[in-house]
Amino acid sequence: MSRTLQAPVTVAFDYTRSTGPVIGRFLTGLKQATIVGGRLSDGRVAVPPPEYDPVSHQAVTEFVELPDTGTVTSWTWVSEPVAGQPSESAFAYALITIDGADTPWLHAVDVASPDDISTGMRVRARWAAERTGAVTDLVFVPDDGTTSADRPTEPDAEEVSRIITPVSLDYRYAASPEESSFFRGLAEGRILGQRCPKCRKVYVPPRGACPTDGVPTSEEVELSDVGTVTTFCVVNVPFMGQKIKPPYVSAYVLLDGADIALQHLILEIPAEEVRMGMRVKAVWKPREEWGTSIENISHFAPTGEPDADFDTYKHHL
Amino acid sequence: MRDVAVVGFAQRQMKDFDGSPSMAELLVPILGECYEQTGWQKKDIGFWCSGSSDYLAGRSFSFVSAIDAIGVLPPVNESHVEMDAAWALYEAWLKIQTGEVDTALVFGFGKASAGVLRRTLALQLDPYTMTPLWPDTVCLAALQARLGLDAGLWDENALAEVVNRSLTDAEKNEYAVRAGGSSVEELLARPMFADPLRKHDCAPVTDGAAAIVLAAGDRAREANQRPAWISGIAHSSDGLHLGTRDLTTSGSAERAAAAVGGTDGVQIAELHAPFSHQELVLRSALGLGEDVRLNPSGGALAANPMFSAGAIRIGEAAKKIWDGTADKVLGHATSGPALQQNLVCVMEGR
Missing domain, CATH: 3.40.47.10 (Thiolase/Chalcone synthase)
Structure with a gap:
């Protein structure tokens, strides 16, 4: 068994970006099925046009409409593509110098095998029928010399001023060994902390390094599921994925015997009645729903005991 | 100073x-x-x-x-x-x-x-014209390698020689995750991964x-x-746009080497070259002659932990000063696609 608990995690976000005049001109061109280059200070034409000249650092302002044919100046064979690449089966990336341009453009070439591509090979764009104004609107294919009769034109396409780039990354996320023992304890209905060997503080969840002393917490301490609210906030704002209807309370609960508070929900009491010092007890879900998760505890609810004195938790805020 | x-x-x-x-x-x-x-x-x-x-x-x-x-x-x-x-x-x-x-x-x-990793690193590229195609780091390095092959700046044997020396040296490095030299012939008989690069040409x-x-x-x-005194440290970066760089050389590495006053007298250099051909690019850009011993640790082809492999090159080079093996060493670090950013740290024993 791995010493740590692990689970898949996907982190994803759709980035919306404004293009500015140079990239906007280039991407508008792609939407129109036209490749647009930019003239550099030394007279060379670059595709894609950089916003600023790489040598003079002046803004690039002169644009050149180019044909959609070019020459492969370098290539590689992607034997094991990764998610998001232009093809799910093996394909080629190439540096392609568009006719009339002086600098190469990185793009994909759709060929069946590495034997079908070579340096110096002529290629032309194969345009998507529906184009959004993105570099994914085309891939390159070998140019057989005939004019591309299927080349679409859309000279009136609306100007591209922003793009949305979805980014999604998959991880195998591991808890630290100390956190893993905490989650394994929860699967048995126990709350396990660990004591720092130096400062003697009890951390829950335990940590790979005590943030005060820089040493791993070691001695295991089983904690009560009763504690004191040290601080809290009332959640009034709705957000994506919210499971409880606002307003509700998210609080720091200092479990009896712990030195660090645990964050959890306070329910079974109107939000406006929650207060610092309030005594609360964990409400566990039915045992058959337990996993290695803090969600085994549904929430905390008032015990009805008198509030704790401020002095009992003032060093734990 | x-x-x-x-x-x-x-x-x-x-x-x-x-x-x-x-x-x-x-x-x-x-x-x-x-x-x-x-x-x-x-x-x-x-x-x-x-x-x-x-x-x-x-x-x-x-x-x-x-x-x-x-x-x-x-x-x-x-x-x-x-x-x-x-x-x-x-x-x-x-x-x-x-x-x-x-x-x-x-x-x-x-x-x-x-x-x-090679996919995650696509996020360091230009987000408008490159990231939507998700070009992975290995493919970008392979495009760079072929440019040099086609131009006659290096050949397959030269790449395999870099690998063979690195993996042979790595046998003595307890932290190597890939080690074991063989021969140029044996290495060249292995299959392509990202043509013209084989898996052993790419850092693990x-x-x-x-x-x-x-x-x-x-x-x-x-x-x-015997401290390893830093006699020169500098870093430089090339532009964002791959197409406007000459990928067969490294302008930023040349500038960093010039900024530390050159590399004359360096006896041992630890170069952070995650791909075999990049060692050849760096050796030339940093002006390191044939008499300079490269990567006695096995280098990045033996182990290449992101965010510490460059620092490890400096640490490995410094150790050669501490133990008296050398009087002048160089540690190098790179970052970004196809050697975009380069840092040079020259150290001396006194």
Whole structure:
């Protein structure tokens, strides 16, 4: 068994970006099925046009409409593509110098095998029928010399001023060994902390390094599921994925015997009645729903005991 | 300028780290080794700087969790770069130059195995014209390698020779995750991965962390009998647009080497070349002749933990000063696609 608990995690976000005049001109061109280059200070034409000249650092302002044919100046064979690449089966990336341009453009070439591509090979764009104004609107294919009769034109396409780039990354996320023992304890209905060997503080969840002393917490301490609210906030704002209807309370609960508070929900009491010092007890879900998760505890609810004195938790805020 | 030296170095490199991506539990023993080497404690360190990335960890603020390994009460003077720890070292060197502190500890860490590294690294590219195509780092390096092959600047044998020497040297490195030399013929008989590169031409995905201790003047002499004095350190970057760079050379590496006054007299160089042909590009750009011993540690082809492999090159080079093997060494770090950013650190024994 791995010493740590692990689970898949996907982190994803759709980035919306404004293009500015140079990239906007280039991407508008792609939407129109036209490749647009930019003239550099030394007279060379670059595709894609950089916003600023790489040598003079002046803004690039002169644009050149180019044909959609070019020459492969370098290539590689992607034997094991990764998610998001232009093809799910093996394909080629190439540096392609568009006719009339002086600098190469990185793009994909759709060929069946590495034997079908070579340096110096002529290629032309194969345009998507529906184009959004993105570099994914085309891939390159070998140019057989005939004019591309299927080349679409859309000279009136609306100007591209922003793009949305979805980014999604998959991880195998591991808890630290100390956190893993905490989650394994929860699967048995126990709350396990660990004591720092130096400062003697009890951390829950335990940590790979005590943030005060820089040493791993070691001695295991089983904690009560009763504690004191040290601080809290009332959640009034709705957000994506919210499971409880606002307003509700998210609080720091200092479990009896712990030195660090645990964050959890306070329910079974109107939000406006929650207060610092309030005594609360964990409400566990039915045992058959337990996993290695803090969600085994549904929430905390008032015990009805008198509030704790401020002095009992003032060093734990 | 103040005389600043590398006086401590510790590392861990492995294929799969069975632990959290903030790696605090791995950093604790690494920092412990640095204390042992220098005879210092936490309170002796004037400045801390780390290098890491949340894109690798898959969580936000992973570097904040990592500084738990320092133990930050009372608070410490601390900074972070989203670059290899070699650049954290540069920041620390500058901090010492200001006179504000006399000592610094820099560290880098990364658990590349948590995701698909070559894909994650597509996010360092131009987000408008490149990232939507998800060009992975290995393919970009392969395009660079073919440019040199086609231009006759190197051939397949030269790449295999780099690999064979690196993996042979790696046999003596306890932290190598790939080791074992064979022969040029045997290497060239292996299948292509990203034509014209084979898997052994590409650094292995590696988890790891490393730390380096810097100190000025007498503090350095107090911590190490033969400190590796930094006689020159500089870094430079090439532009964002791949197409406007000449990928068969490295302008930024040339500029960094010029900024440290050249590399004459360097006996041993540890180059951070994650792909075999990049060692050839760097050797030429840094002006290192045939008499310079390259990567006795096995280099990045043996282990390449993101965010610490560059710092490890500086640490490995410094060790050759400490043990008297050499009087002048060079450590190099790279970052970005196809050698876009380069840092050079020349160290001398006195």
